[in-house]
Amino acid sequence: MHDDWSLYLEQRDLTASPPTWLSDWRGDGIISRVTTPGLVETVAKTGVPVVDLTDRFCRSGLPLVRTDDELVGRMAAEHLIERGFKRFGFVGFPHEAWSARRLSGFQSYLAEYGHTCNIHNSVWLDQHQSTWDTERDRLADWVRNLDMPCGIMACNDVCGHNVLAVCNQEGLAVPEETAVVGVDNDELLCRACDPALSSVMVNAEGAGYRAAELLATLMDGNTPKDSEQIIAPLGVSVRQSTDVVAIEDPTIATALQYIRQNACRGISVDDVLKNASLSRSSLERKVRKHLGRTPQEEIRHVQVKRAKELLTTTDLSAEKIASLCGFEHSEYMYVVFKRHVGMTPGEFRTRSLQG
Numbered sequence: 177m178h179d180d181w182s183l184y185l186e187q188r189d190l191t192a193s194p195p196t197w198l199s200d201w202r203g204d205g206i207i208s209r210v211t212t213p214g215l216v217e218t219v220a221k222t223g224v225p226v227v228d229l230t231d232r233f234c235r236s237g238l239p240l241v242r243t244d245d246e247l248v249g250r251m252a253a254e255h256l257i258e259r260g261f262k263r264f265g266f267v268g269f270p271h272e273a274w275s276a277r278r279l280s281g282f283q284s285y286l287a288e289y290g291h292t293c294n295i296h297n298s299v300w301l302d303q304h305q306s307t308w309d310t311e312r313d314r315l316a317d318w319v320r321n322l323d324m325p326c327g328i329m330a331c332n333d334v335c336g337h338n339v340l341a342v343c344n345q346e347g348l349a350v351p352e353e354t355a356v357v358g359v360d361n362d363e364l365l366c367r368a369c370d371p372a373l374s375s376v377m378v379n380a381e382g383a384g385y386r387a388a389e390l391l392a393t394l395m396d397g398n399t400p401k402d403s404e405q406i407i408a409p410l411g412v413s414v415r416q417s418t419d420v421v422a423i424e425d426p427t428i429a430t431a432l433q434y435i436r437q438n439a440c441r442g443i444s445v446d447d448v449l450k451n452a453s454l455s456r457s458s459l460e461r462k463v464r465k466h467l468g469r470t471p472q473e474e475i476r477h478v479q480v481k482r483a484k485e486l487l488t489t490t491d492l493s494a495e496k497i498a499s500l501c502g503f504e505h506s507e508y509m510y511v512v513f514k515r516h517v518g519m520t521p522g523e524f525r526t527r528s529l530q531g
Contacts, residue, residue: 231274330358
């Protein structure tokens with residue numbers, strides 16, 4: 177937007193009562209998540225044009241901008257199916273419209289391929305008497321009864337974080353036995369997960385732009401062509417929680433989990449064999465069958481992926497990154513990195529910073 181606007185931003189609890197200043201406020205327009213009947217009524221009395229960003233309940237009757245949640249669910253399902261999963265689960269909030277729409281999209285895409293999903297209804301802890309201990313136990317019971325390997329969609333990243341915490345508690349190999357994808361692509365939260373959480377990227381910036389555009393139309397006294405604007409998600413940001421091909425063989429799943437957890441400590445294939453009940457030939461054959469690369473190549477794949485992440489998210493030197501990724505000498509990291517990526521670490525960092 178290029179209009180000369182003076183903005184006032186107030187962050188509020190979604191269930192809070194309408195602010196006292198709103199009834200006699202002399203503004204020109206409002207963009208808000210109008211989440212309570214009281215707020216809808218108060219806003220209507222002002223006569224000020226309003227754009228609603230609510231995705232929690234039924235329509236307020238106001239011009240609305242929201243994410244295409246059905247497409248979010250379909251993208252998550254497509255992502256897990258592409259990785260070879262045939263069993264699926266969904267963890268969501270049953271009384272939230274956005275979660276229900278994401279479930280609907282997830283189920284509809286799975287149905288096109290002849291699949292169904294197992295559903296766990298979670299709770300928002302700040303709205304119920306339940307505690308995290310109680311919810312964790314409920315979620316753990318559900319996870320234990322899933323047939324593995326299983327691809328799970330969590331309705332948002334917070335929910336995905338909780339699912340991964342329970343998987344770790346239960347000793348499940350992620351992503352080999354249980355792959356998890358969230359929604360919102362909260363960078364800090366996704367990378368704080370163990371392992372890092374894959375997530376469907378919603379277009380929050382696009383929604384904000386569209387809301388401002390819609391409000392400008394209303395403030396100019398014009399009627400918008402579409403009073404409900406649905407914003408498509410951008411895609412899936414793939415991280416370690418789904419970076420796998422679904423594997424039925426538990427011995428290979430265990431071996432790959434060991435590689436993903438220890439590759440950046442400078443392990444060798446011999447180290448993998450010490451922690452797997454397999455001969456070298458069986459390990460080589462089965463890993464190549466599932467991943468299309470050898471165990472040694474998988475170790476390098478994990479190391480290079482971590483190096484790329486550090487190059488784009490930190491200002492650490494290439495020498496320090498080489499050490500953190502399990503390379504004894506930085507010169508060797510340069511050789512391996514260029515072989516896998518097609519450019520040097522420095523060139524990759526420069527290109528990433530330029531977008």
